[in-house]
Amino acid sequence: MSINFLSRITALFLFLSLLCTSCISKKEVLYFQDIEALNNQSDNTNYNTIIRPDDLLSITVSSQDPESVAIFNPMAGASNALRTTNERLGTYLVDSNGNIEFPFIGTLQIANKTRVEAIALLKGEVNKYAKEAVVDIRILNFSISVLGEVQRAGTFTIPNERITVLEALGLAGDMTIFGERKTVKIIREENGVKSYGELDFTSIDVVNSPFYYLQQNDVVIVSPNKAQVQSGAFNRNSTIFISIAGIIISVLTILTR
Template sequence: MKLPHFFRLSVLGFFCILFVSSCVSRQEIVYFQGLEEAEAKMEERTNKNLKIKPNDLLTISVAAAQQEAALPFNLPVIGVPQDGGEMGLSATGRQQLQTYLVGEKGFIDFPFLGEVNASGYSQEELADKLKDQIKRYIQNPIVNVRIVNFQISVLGEVNRPGTFQVQDDYFTLPQALGLAGDMSIYGKRDNILVMREENGRTTHAYLDLGDGDIINSHYYYLQQNDVVYVEPNSPQMQSASYNRNAGVYISIASVIVSVAVLLTR
């Protein structure tokens, strides 16, 4: 028995609608559109965007032409065993610099100099500040400062969500998404949330990864302990509300329809 004409038209119309609705425009999926215009107004970037905060962990090393003169300004190097056991100062094994904890009031206890305010400075600015104080005692000191607890968390619709340790001072939102395996196909690209702790309070911004002007956002370059959340898109949120057994019901219904068609031939 042939299927009714209106039924065949309905099926054809359904697949046409499905095909049209599945087409996605370039604007919805391509990253960094209009990048040329955004670059034209982009300001010069420096690592001064990354500021030291209370509870940060720092490594600070001081060097000079006469290294013996710089020893009072360095913490003792500790040995770290390969098996994870305990090892004392200057022991054999992998060598590691001790860290300075930035206190709640923003100070570190620095050898020979005493308490030094570190909060609110970039790594370069703190190095220059320490260099100015140390050069009163030794000639041409070299000071290196590094934040070692720089980590970010990436959550939501990404392929590998998690918390990641960062080694680079210049770390961007796309790099964070790259560490997390990029966004899944269900991620909402035009509304990515970045949350940040600043001056004792939480701030946030929503960024559009498809807009090239994102490179001029204050939140494009991430800071320590930032949280990135990728929101699910509308189809994914709608699918979450469906009955978990919907697929089983559809399969049963398709079998019943197939049997009915065979019996009515």
């Protein structure tokens, strides 16, 4: 038995081992394999963004008579230089008690309300002093994070305050082929309480999950699939395998002399 033959056998063994650890079936990577079930299905999801402590809000009050609402708009009376140097002018941070301090009106409890409810509350207060005022509230720091087996992990700011988990994965460049589609995790915090959900992206039923629409500060985590874990383990142990293979070749060479 020649050394070349033994070397080839060993190399073949290592190649087959690597191949086995990297196998991924089509069924493991295809999205929504039962998508036919989506036909004629109505969207019954009642999605509303909830204002929470630490949200940074932009609040503007407008009217056909700008002077009547000027007291509610710090930006209105500010000079261009002040607007440039103070980007936070006209923004309001919701404190840990869920309150904001609004000009002329004072303290307003605004946390745990939807944006529509908060607008109605503030409009009711403003209209005590200025009739037919229009109030707009925007969450400036609405962001979500996507981590794990995706092309571009990171934190993304969402200007329209509405995003699905599919859109979030799109922002992150989609899952890699090594992402586990069946157990994508969403970590969420509401009123100081953390919770999480798991989504199976091989099933279209994901669109019916309460985690389909993301809330601010949600974290999406894509775990590596079995093939990636096994491949990583093989790569970590490849030096050991090669060393063992070298010893085996040496021993067999001595024995066959």
